[in-house]
Amino acid sequence: MARDTNPPVRKAEDDLREIPKWARRYAQNRTLPVVAFLVISAVGSCVFGGLSLLTVWAYVEDKRVLSAVSMLVLCGFAAWWVWFSFIGAGRIIRSITERLYQGDGGVSVGAWAGIGESKGPPLLVTFVFLFCVLASIGLGLLGLYPITLMQPVSALYVVPFLCYLGLKMRRVGSPFMFLWPGLYGIHAILDVAGVPVRFWGDFHALDIFAPMVGYGLIATLAAHIYGRVALRRLRALAASPESLQGAAGQSNGRA
């Protein structure tokens, strides 16, 4: 079929063709579930860290009742965390997502995902990552590398893993997620180069925790903002008179 030379009709056709593109962009950038997951993980880690510190402090200060109570609360929280990880997370994250996107309705990226492709990383990659996490912590605790280099050492496996994850999920995930390994890698380079990017004194666990959660939040929030832009564009396209005319014209032609 020859392309229509009438400018308003051509614009309407272009607008119609743009709709699936922006719909896909919007669907790929619905990252609020990842934000919710990161926030819950960060809060969980803070509770774990705070309760552990409180228990140790109370033990050192010989406050036996307080140390026992905080240790029992820590164990209770650990049991809850196990429940959350294996049972509750799916349900809680799904309910948060539904509430957050209540006004936007549902969207699926299934049409763009490869049929039969797995949604997550292959098991081998996950297990290699797990091995690297344990090994780097163990080597650090044995004093085989300075504990101040924990973040740059972790970047050696975190950055490839996150890049791999991004590539693996590129059809359904947001391209903004590549900001995460990118910023994490830059942080590691700056740290090695001696730039003062550590602000938490002797709390070396924060050297890994803050960049991991912080850059993750930056990446997912950037994607979320882009998703909002995509949604606005999509609504404008769907509501534009040219597009409505084009749609009407196409349906008339088909009829």
Next chain:
Amino acid sequence: MKRSADSVQEADGRVREIPKWARRYAQNRTLPVVAMLVIGAAAFCVFGGLGLLTGWAYVEDKRVLAAASMLVLCGFTVWWVWFCFIGFVRIIRSITERLYQGEGGAVVGACAGIEDSRGLVLAALVLIFFVPATLGLFFLGLCPIRLMQPVSALCVVPFLCYLGLKMRPVGSPFIFLWPGLYAIHAVLLVTGVPIGMGPMLDMLVPTFGYGLVATLAGHIYGRVALRRLRTLTASPELSDGE
């Protein structure tokens, strides 16, 4: 004529006995649990051994050995995670199939009634709370370490009893030997009977040892049930009765 009626009655009784012994046999096919316990005990020993080796090498300033054993420990941990979440079912199924190769399959599904798993999840979470809480109380010096096994019995015994009751339709009744022996061990330790072997072995031996005793007792009873079942199905009265 009377003799013939008696033999028919006897054959009827034998036919009625077959499902009972078949169920008993199926309930006492406990070798998968034995395999699970052996794998668990072996893994516990490997974890402990590698942990001790790493600690010893670190204290003795043998850095290469410390690093190597720590890396092996990490590798083993990853394998253990794989085993617990993925490999477990496959490996135990393959072991079971090999062990019961000559006997074929047995299902107790008809009398099973353990669909509601919420109670089990809650019980498991209570156990997950109790194990680190007990360890924490010992590490904080709030409880003498020689009482580790008796204190753990306060949670382990009710948990194993609950598990046994919950799985009663499909599990072996001999499994109740496990919490029973565990509790007796705890009582003996508290009353000062010299059966203590040190904090680690005080936990390891009752947990895995009494588990093995219970499951092997179940297995032996399963053999008896199988023999009885074979006798019943092969008896001439039964053939006549049928």
